[in-house]
Amino acid sequence: MKKLEGKVAYVTGSGRGIGRAVALKLAREGAKVVVNDLDQEPADEVVGAIEALGGEAIAVVGSVTDPDFADGFIKAGIEAFGGVDIIVNNAGYTWDALVHKMGDEQFDAMIDVHLKAPFRVIRAASGFIRAEAEKEAAEGREVFRKIVNISSIAGTGGNAGQINYSSAKSGVLGMTKTMAKEWGRLKVNVNCVAFGFIETRLTEASDEKKTIVVEGNEVGIGIPKKLVAGMQMMIPMGRAGTPEEAADGVYLFCAPESNYVSGQTLIVGGGLTI
Secondary structure, X not given: XXXXXXXXXXXXXXXXXXXXXXXXXXXXXXXXXXXXXOOHXXXXXXXXXXXXXXXXXXXXXXXOOOOOHHHHHHHHHHHHHOOOOEEEEOXXXXXXXXXXXXXXXXXXXXXXXXXXXXXXXXXHHHHHHHHHHHHHHHOOOOOOEEEEEEEEHHHHHOOOOEHHHHHHHHHHHHHHHHHHHHOHHHOEEEEEEEEOOEOOOOOOEOOOOEEEEEOOEEEEEOEOHHHHHHHHHXXXXXXXXXXXXXXXXXXXXOOHHHOOOOOOEEEEOOOOOO
């Protein structure tokens, strides 16, 4: 029997990059997955990939910053699969600038997607989780659920040019510790994974000026090749991580071996902690 057999996992931002790798990893371990992306096509592709593995998944398309998103996301998963066992708050992006060049909109955008959105998802799941936990306790059963929040070494140690992103990701650490205390008696393990330099479309080495549009905002992607080379020299393991390696770090907090681990932050950064 696979370790996550019968579990239902919700992964925000799972149409591409790290989120996609997390969704596939959890599916391979037996979980049914509620996939989310801003766009229909990548979400459907991940659902198809999971089904090709013999798993089950549904797609919930939408922005995690939409005030109504979280309730609909959790509701869709409960209606399709009947449970809430794992939540991975992964969705996000960066929108960098030095502080003297950053406006309120740019700062608020990072708080909304990286901090407020996970709060809303956790809150949306709270009614179901509390009711189920109370029922399980009355029956003398110990059933563990998992919440994995995603942070960054920019949140654990700060990073120039990212006061918005670093502030949001630092807030995720406090959210994690608070929810570990608040929901410990409900048998919910709440932990955090802070990523270092992971290769995705947002961090690929490129000297071309590339942008994507997120929430109506044009956001730069890619990192100059010279800067990437310098970053890799700082990493003790000598290279950036892959999305699959990042997903493995998340899985550690989803597996039953972490049933007595809560309120912790794991840095997946090849030895670089800033």
